[in-house]
Amino acid sequence: MLVHDRQTRHxxxxxxxxxxxxxxxxxxxxxxxxxxxxLEHIDPTSLDTVGAxxxxxxxxxxxxxxxxxxxxxxxxxxxxxxxxxxxDEMLGLGxxxxxxxxxxxxxxxVNGCRPIHVERNGRAEETxxxxxxxxxxxxxxxxxxxxxxxRIDEQNPMAEAHLADGSVVHAIVPPVAIDGPLLSIRxxxxxxxxxxxxERYRSLSPDVALLLEGLxxxxxxxxxxxxxxxxxxxxxxxxxxxxxxxxxxxxxESGSELRLSQPLAMRLETRAPxxxxxxxxxxxxxxxxxLRMRPHRLVLGELQGAESLDLLQAMSAxxxxxxxxxxxxxxxxxxxxxxNMIAMAGHDLSPQAARRQIxxxxxxxxxxxxxxxxxxxxxxxxEVTGMRDDKIVCQExxxxxxxxxxxxxxxxxxxCATGVWPRFAERLIExxxxxxxxxxxxxxxxx
Numbered sequence: 262m263l264v265h266d267r268q269t270r271h272x273x274x275x276x277x278x279x280x281x282x283x284x285x286x287x288x289x290x291x292x293x294x295x296x297x298x299x300l301e302h303i304d305p306t307s308l309d310t311v312g313a314x315x316x317x318x319x320x321x322x323x324x325x326x327x328x329x330x331x332x333x334x335x336x337x338x339x340x341x342x343x344x345x346x347x348x349d350e351m352l353g354l355g356x357x358x359x360x361x362x363x364x365x366x367x368x369x370x371v372n373g374c375r376p377i378h379v380e381r382n383g384r385a386e387e388t389x390x391x392x393x394x395x396x397x398x399x400x401x402x403x404x405x406x407x408x409x410x411x412r413i414d415e416q417n418p419m420a421e422a423h424l425a426d427g428s429v430v431h432a433i434v435p436p437v438a439i440d441g442p443l444l445s446i447r448x449x450x451x452x453x454x455x456x457x458x459x460e461r462y463r464s465l466s467p468d469v470a471l472l473l474e475g476l477x478x479x480x481x482x483x484x485x486x487x488x489x490x491x492x493x494x495x496x497x498x499x500x501x502x503x504x505x506x507x508x509x510x511x512x513x514e515s516g517s518e519l520r521l522s523q524p525l526a527m528r529l530e531t532r533a534p535x536x537x538x539x540x541x542x543x544x545x546x547x548x549x550x551x552l553r554m555r556p557h558r559l560v561l562g563e564l565q566g567a568e569s570l571d572l573l574q575a576m577s578a579x580x581x582x583x584x585x586x587x588x589x590x591x592x593x594x595x596x597x598x599x600x601n602m603i604a605m606a607g608h609d610l611s612p613q614a615a616r617r618q619i620x621x622x623x624x625x626x627x628x629x630x631x632x633x634x635x636x637x638x639x640x641x642x643x644e645v646t647g648m649r650d651d652k653i654v655c656q657e658x659x660x661x662x663x664x665x666x667x668x669x670x671x672x673x674x675x676x677c678a679t680g681v682w683p684r685f686a687e688r689l690i691e692x693x694x695x696x697x698x699x700x701x702x703x704x705x706x707x708x
Contacts, residue, residue, distance in 0.1 A: 295347055297396070298327045317348045355401050356390045357446070361424075367448050368490075373441025374398060383490075383635020398442050402432045405444075411533070421516070421533070424449075429516050447490070452520060455499050464492065464629075465639040466676040466707035468700050469659050472642070475694045476625055477503040480582030481685060486595035487629035492637040493586045494518050494562065496629060500584055501560050511551035513544055514562030527554065544568040552580075559583040567606035569599055570615075576622035592626040592643050596653050613651045620645055620653050624685055632663075632672040639676070644683045658683050658701070661708075675708030 302323055311319070321344050327333075328340060335343065354361065360369050360379055368380035376391045392398040406413045409422035418437040422430040427449030434442045455474070458464045476483060477500050485500075487493050498519050504510055509525040517530050529551060534541035544561070545568040551559065552575060559580060561572060564587045576583050589595035596619060603615040610618075628641040642659040658681055663674040680703040686696055699705060 295324055295327055295343065299323050299347065299351065313352060316352055320344070320348050320351055354405065355397060356392055357401065359390065360388070361426075361428075361446075361448075364451065369444075369446040369448075371398070371442070371444035373438075373443070383631055383637070395441050398444075399434065402434060402442050402444055405430050406432060423516055427518055427520070429518070449518060453495060453499065458496075458499070462637065463708065464637050466659070468678065468705070468707070469639060469642055469676065472659075472689075472700070473500060473627070474503050475689045475692070475696075476685065477501075477582065477584075478505075479685075479689050479692045479694070481625055481688070482576045482581060482583050482623050483585075483625045483627060484595060484599075484623055485584070485586045485627045485629065486589040486592060488590055488631065489588060491629040491631045493588075493629055496627070496639075497560065497562070497584055497586055501558075504558055504582070508557035509555065510558045510560060511554065511556035512560045512562070513547045513551060513568075515544070515565075516562070518562065519560065521560075527551065527556065545571060548572065548575075556580075557582070559585075561585040563588065564599070564602060566602055569602035570606040570608065570610075570618075573599075573603070573618050573622045577618065590630075592628050592641060592655060595626060595628075596655075616651065616653050617648055620648050626655065633666070634669075634671045636672060644685060646684065656681050656683070673708075675706040677706045678703050 299320060324340075324344050324347055328335065349358070356377065357369060357371075360366050360377065363379075365381050366379045367383070370378040370380075370385070371392070372378075374392050374395060377388050378385050379388055380386075392401070402413060405424070406420045406422045408424075409420075411417075411420050411422060413420040413432055413434055415434075415436060418434050420432050422432070424430060424446070429447045429449075431445045432442065455470050459467050459470050473483075483500065485493050485497055498521070501510065501512070501519065501521055504523060506523045506525070508523070509527065510521060510523055511527045511529065512519050512521065513529045513531070515531045517528060519528070521528070529547045531544055531547060532540060532542040544565065548559070548561075548568050548571050552571075559572060559575060560583070561568070564572070564585050572583065572585060587595050587598060589598050596616070599619055600612055600615045603610060603618070604612070624645055626641075626643045626645065627639060628643070629637065630640050631637050638661050639659070640661045641657055643655040643657050646654050646656055648654065657679050659676060659678055661674055661676050663672060665673045667673065678701045680701060682701055689696055
């Protein structure tokens with residue numbers, strides 16, 4: 262296998278005869294040699310187009326021929342094992358296969374041929390796994406990108422792609438990447454239930470979970486904000502799951518990460534331009550066309566530009582219950598980013614007018630973050646109450662209060678209400694939701 266986890270060996274004093282190499286070293290050398298030879302005869306991108314069975318047959322035939330032509334000394338058992346290994350190596354993702362099979366790995370980081378790093382429970386750690394050489398890594402990168410209908414080379418040195426499980430892949434190759442190809446894989450999160458976020462991960466309290474479900478069912482527009490890898494898409498997917506199956510949902514993403522089971526869900530994905538700068542389909546075009554298809558709800562994977570204005574206008578004009586994500590370090594930063602994105606739409610709207618539109622369309626902001634110990638927490642749930650002195654005014658309904666940090670870097674704290682009775686509570690009550698006074702009692706703590 263091209264998985265390297267070797268430790269320095271200190272053999273006993275050798276006998277007069279030459280000491281044999283460590284077990285497996287010769288097989289690894291032969292396997293690397295065969296793989297390079299096969300790459301000289303087979304275009305790697307063609308393996309995915311001829312079918313798995315035919316590709317395995319061609320690889321097996323090539324291995325047999327190379328072994329015969331070069332008079333490689335291996336027995337039948339070794340030859341059969343080498344053929345199977347080479348087939349798996351060429352048709353799979355090489356050293357990445359072992360890491361992708363590990364459910365505890367949330368991200369895979371490849372920096373050239375150095376040992377691969379992974380993230381587990383929010384923390385990075387080095388593995389003993391590495392690509393054997395740059396050529397092998399380039400082959401795997403080209404395979405991943407090619408499966409998404411894109412290409413990566415010197416003329417197009419950067420690409421984004423997706424694996425079959427929904428994992429998001431970013432790749433950069435030389436000459437832009439100076440020390441060899443770079444690869445990051447953000448794993449598709451396994452399907453979760455809100456109960457798991459509350460009880461297992463303790464990311465939010467039962468009261469907040471209940472309130473969020475009520476807000477979605479009451480068709481309140483909700484903005485989820487947070488830095489990268491804070492759990493925004495996971496929460497978005499869970500909240501969208503509360504939308505009744507009788508409503509038509511239009512999801513718009515730059516990478517298909519949402520997994521909705523409603524029968525009327527329309528899943529739309531942006532498309533990057535090709536090498537000739539043609540064929541781009543941006544979120545704004547998708548949103549405009551989705552609105553023509555009579556959706557009841559809009560769900561946007563991440564607001565990034567001018568589509569923000571179109572979404573806010575839709576929210577204010579008969580499209581309630583929309584959900585969206587924005588990358589920001591705080592609710593206040595999220596509102597400022599929204600204001601700046603509206604300016605990108607090209608309309609002659611003053612910042613004050615943009616903020617008024619935001620305040621009118623967006624009643625609820627949820628702030629997530631990943632703490633220093635890797636925990637993902639809902640740090641704040643805020644209600645937008647209006648404008649004051651040309652600024653958007655919010656009041657915090659729930660918060661996470663940090664109390665201490667351990668020597669091992671662990672973070673301790675609790676979630677609680679602030680004691681503020683929100684304005685949207687009346688809307689929830691009108692929809693038949695029971696809101697006991699204890700729901701907003703600040704003395705009730707979860708953590």
